[in-house]
Amino acid sequence: MSASRPRLSGLSLSAFALATFTLAGCGSPPPPEPVATVPPPAPAFETIAPQSGPPPGATTITTTTTYGSVLVAPGAPPPPRSEFVPPPPGPQMVWEPGYWSFNGATWDWVPGHYAARPQPTAQWIPGHWAQQPGGTWVWIAGRWTS
DSSP: OOOOOOOOOHHHHHHHHHHHHHHHTTSOOOOOOOOOOOOOOOOSOOOOOOOSSSOTTOOOOOOOOSSSOOOEESSOOOOOOOOOOOOOSSTTEEEEOOEEEEOSSSEEEEOOEEEEOSSTTOEEEOOEEEEOTTSOEEEEOOEEEO
């Protein structure tokens, strides 16, 4: 007696093919490739050990600046403009008056405005132009005092 093989009918074959294609997407995707990490960049500054002072015979000059740029003009600024000062918008608002700024070729008027006090007792000292011994003028920026 010979063993007979079962035959797949057309419907069974279609169901088998559909199940194969449907289940093909059920597998999990392959794991992601490992990504090499780059160490963070070194800080933009380095720590320098303090020294006991300058070498013998050296001259030291200490310069302290509050702002990154210095405004210098070849001549005196125009007279200040008269400004209308509106009522303060709030109890901690202080009027910072307008001033002349030198752009390297001409003078530009920077109008006054209100600014909030950084602390309740702070007072605003307006900026001003100061003449230097060589005849040039330097802008001294305004600042808050406590």
